[in-house]
Amino acid sequence: MTLTLTIDTARWQEHHRSVLDRFPGLVPVCKGNGYGFGHHRLIREATRLGTGLAAVGTVQEAALVQDSFPGDLLVLTPYRNGEASPALSDRTIRVVSSPGHCDGLAGRRVVVELMSSMRRHGITEADLPALRPVMSGWEFEGFSIHLPLNRVGGAGGAEEVACWVRRLRAERMPLHQVFVSHLSAEETARLHDEFPRTRFRLRTGTKLWLGAPEATRYHSRIIDLVRPERGRRSGAGRRQPVSGPHLVVVAGGTSHGVGLRAPRRLSGLRDRARHVAGIGHACLNRHLSPFLWDGRRCRFATPPHLQESVLLVPGDGAPPQIGQEVAVQLRYTITRPDRVVEEPQVPAGALLATGSAPKRG
Template sequence: MTLTLTIDTERWREHHRGVLGQYPGLVPVCKGNGYGFGHHRLMRETTRLGTGLAAVGTVQEAARAQDFYPGDLLVLTPYRNGEVSPALSDRTIRVVSSPGHCDGLAGRRVVVELRSSMRRHGITEADLHALRPVMSGWEFEGFSIHLPLNRVGGAGGAEEVASWVRRLREERMPLRQVFVSHLSAEETAGLHAEFPGTRFRLRTGTKLWLGAPKATRYTSRVLDVTRPERGRGLGAGRRQPASGPHLVVVSGGVSHGVGLRAPKTLSGLRDRARHVVGIGHACLDHHLSPFLWDGVRCRFAAPPRLQESVLLVRGGGPPPKVGDEVAAQLRYTITRPDRVVEEPQVPPAASEVR
C-alpha cells in the first residue's frame, strides 16, 4: 500500500541552480509538509545550494531543523510575548511584526516585518517611532515584506517595496537587507539598481521546489480490481451504475492529502461557471479523483478512506491490474507520500501512456 513521489533528481537540482542564478541571495522556504518532499530532504538541498539561510514556518519547525541543517533559520511566524517556545540555537532569527510584542528579544537576531497590501501582519508607518527605542537592543538583521501572490490593480510589487524603502530612508532606519516575496527576477534587479546599498533577498518555496513539474510525479499502487454485481451496493450506500465499471482500489487516502480541498477565490465569469458546474456534479455524487488511468481522471466510487481510495474505471480499454501504478495529480503542499524515490530519470507511468 504505497503512494510514491518520484524525483528526477538531476533535473530537479538543475532547476534549483537556475532559480539561484536568477535571484542572488535567495532564501529557500522549508515549511509545512516540506512542499511534499519533507523537511530533511529540502534542508539537504538548501545546504547543497549554499545559501546559508533557510526560512521555516514555526518555532517547532526551527527546533527540528536546527539538528540537521547547519545554516541560519528564519522563523516566519511573528514573535509574540509570552509564547511557549522550544530551545532554539543562536542561529535562529525571529520576526517582529508589532512594537507591542518585543519582550525578551534583547540580544537576539531579529527581522522586522512590514505591513504590505496583503494586510495580514506587519508594522505600519505609524509604528516606526515606537519601534525605534527597542531596536537598539537587537542584533538587527533587516526588514521583510510579504507581498500578495496575486496582485490585481494598484502598484506593482516592486513599487510597493520601493515605497517602503523610501519611507524607511526618511526615518534613517538601517537598510542593509530587505527580505521580499513574490517578485520576478526583473523586479528584484530593478530594486537593486534603484537602491544599490540594500540587498534584496527573495524568500520562496513554491518557485524553488515546485517550479519544475516535469521533474517530479506522484504514483499510486493498485491494490484490488473488481467488477461489482448488478444490483449490489457500491461503496457506502451507493448504487451500481448501469455501465458496470470496474472498481479499482488504490493507495492514497485522506491521511495522504487525497480529497482535501481549500476555499478558492473566484475571479471572472469562467471561474464562477466552472464552480457552479462542479456543484452540480457534486449533487449527483460525481466527484472527480486526482487519479488517472489511460490518461483520463477517474471518479471516486465513494469518499476517500484513511489510506486508500476506491475509483470507478469505465470500460473502453483494459482495466488496471493489481500491482500496477496509476498517475496521481496531487497538491504538493498538502500531500504526504509513503515514500520518496530519487532517480536519474523519471519514466512515464503506465497510466499516463495511451
Template sequence: MTLTLTIDTARWREHHRGVLDGYPGLVPVCKGNGYGFGLHRLMRETTRLGIRLAAVGTVQEAALVQDSFPGDLLVLTPYRNGEASPALSERTIRVVSSPEHCDGLAGHRVVIELRSSMRRHGITEADLPALRPVMSGWEFEGFSIHLPLNRVGGLGGAEEVASWVRRLRAERMPLHHVFVSHLTAEEMAGLHAEFPRTRFRLRTGTKLWLGAPEATRYSSPVLDVTRPEREDRPGAGRRQRDSGRHLIVVAGGISHGVGLRAPRLLSGLRDRARHVAGIGHACLNHHLSPFVWDGVRCRFAAPPGLQESVLLVPGDSPRPKVGDEVAVQLRYTITRPDRVVDEPRVPPAASAVTGGPAPEQG
C-alpha cells in the same frame, strides 16, 4: 499500500541551480510538509546549494531541523509575548510584526515584518517611532515584506517595496537587508539599481521546489480490481452496475492529502461556470478523483478512506491489473507520500493527463 513521490533528481537539482543563478542571495522557504518532499530533504538540498540561511514556518519546525541544518533559520511566524517555544539555537532569527510584541527579544536576532497590501500582519509607518527604542537592544537583521501572490490593481510588487524603502530611509532606519517575496528577477534587478546600498533577498519555496513539475510525479499501485454489482454499495456510496466498468482500490487516502481541497478565489465567467458545474456533479455524487488511468481522471466510487481510495474506471479504458501504476495529480503542499524515490531520469507517466501541479503559495 504505498503512495510514491518519484523525483528525477538530476533535473530537479538543475532547476534549483537555475533559480539560484537568477536570484542571488535567495532564501529557500522550507515549511509545512516540506512542499511534499519533507522538511529534512529540503534542508539537505539547501545545504547542498551552499545556502546558509533558510526560512521555516514555525518555532516547532525550527526546533525540528536545527540540528541537521548548519545555517541560520528565519522563523516566519511573528513573535508573540509569552509564546510557548521549544529551545532554539542561537542561529534562529525571529520576526517582529507589532511594537506590542517585543518582550524578551533583547540580544536576539530580529527581522521586522512590514505591512503590505496583503494586510496579513506587519508594522505600519505609524509603528516606527514605538519600535525605535527597543531596536537598539536587538541584533537587527533587516526588514521583510510579504507581497500578495495575485495582485489586482494598486502598486506593482516592486513599486510597493520601493515605496516602503523610501519611507524607511526618510525615517533613518537601517536598510542593509530587505527580504521580499513574489517578485521577478527583473523586478529584483530594478530594486538593486534604485537602491544600490540595500541588499534585496527573495524568499521563496514554490519557485524553487515546485518550479520543475516535469521532474517529479506521484503514483499509486492498484491493490484490487472488482466488477460493480447492481445495487452495490462500495463504502458509503451507491452505484448501479454499468457494463464494462470496474472498481479499483488504490493506495492513497485522506491521510496522504487525497480528497482535500482549499478554498480559491474565482475570477471570470469561465471559473464560475466550472465551479457551478462542479456543484452539480457533486449533487449527483459524481466526484472526480486525482487518480489518472489511461489518460482519464477516474471518479470516486466512494469517499476516500484514510489510506486507500475506491475508483470507478470507465468501461472503454483497458482493464487495470493488481500492481499496475496509476498516476496521481495532487497538490504538493498538502500531500504526504509514503515514500520518496530518487531516479536519475523520470520519463513522463504514460497515464498522466496534461498539466502540472496546482498553483502553490510560498
C-alpha cells in the same frame, strides 16, 4: 502498496541552481509539509545550495531541522510575548510584526515584518516611532515584506517594496537588507538599481521546489479490483449504487491529502462557470478524483478513506490489474506521500501527473 513521490534528482537540482543564479542571495523556504518532499529533504537541498540561510514556518519546524542545517534559520511566524517555544539555537532569527510583542528579544537576532497589501500582519508606518526605541537592543537583521501571490490592479510588487524603502529611508531606519517574496528577477534587479546600498533577498519555496514539474510526479498502485454488480451498493456506508465495469482500490487517502481542497478565489466567468458545474456534479455524487487511468481522471466510487480510495474506472480501455501503476495529480503543499523515491529520469508519460491536461472522459 503506497503513495509515492518520485524525483528525477538531476533535473530537479538543475532547476534549483538556475533559480539561485537568477536570484542571488535567495532564501529557501522549508515549511508546512515540506512542499510534499519533507523538511529534511529540503534542508539537505538548501545545504547543498550553500545559501547560508533558510526559512521555516514555525519554531517547532526550526527545532526539527536545526541540527541538520549548518546555517541560520529564519522563523516566519511572528514572535508573540509569552509564547511556548522549544529550545532554539543562537542561529535562529525571529520575526517581529508588532511593537507590542518584543518582550524577551533583547540581544536576539530579529527581522521586522512590514505590512504589505496582503494585509496579513506587519508593522505599519504609524508603528515606526514605537518600534525605534526597542530596536537598539536587538541584533537587527533587516526588514521583510510578504507580497500577495496574485496582484490584481494597483502598484506592482517592486513598486510596493520601493515605497516602503523610501519611507524607511526618510525615517533613517537601517536598510542594509530587505527580504522580499513573489517578485520576478527583473523586479528584484530594478530594486537593486534604485537602492544599490540595500540587499534584496528573495524568500521562496514554490518557485524553488515546485518550479520544475517535469522533474517530479506522484503515483500509486492498484491494491484490489472488483467488477460491481448493477444495482448493488458499495462502500463502508453502502450509500452509493455503482455502475460500470470496474471498482478499483488504490493506495492514497485522506491521510495523504487525497480529497482535501482549500477555498479558492474565483475570477472571471470561466472560473465561476466551472465552479458551478462542479457543484452540480457534487449534487449527483459524481466526484472526480486525482487519480488517472489511461490519461483520464477517474471518479470516486465512495468518499476517500484514510489510506486508500475506491475508484470507478471506465471500461472502454485495457482492464486494470492489481499492482499496476496509477498516476495521481495532487497539490504538493497538502500531500504527504508514504515514500520519496529518487530516480535518474522520470518517464515522459508521467507528465500527465504533473499538471498537464488529462483527456476528458
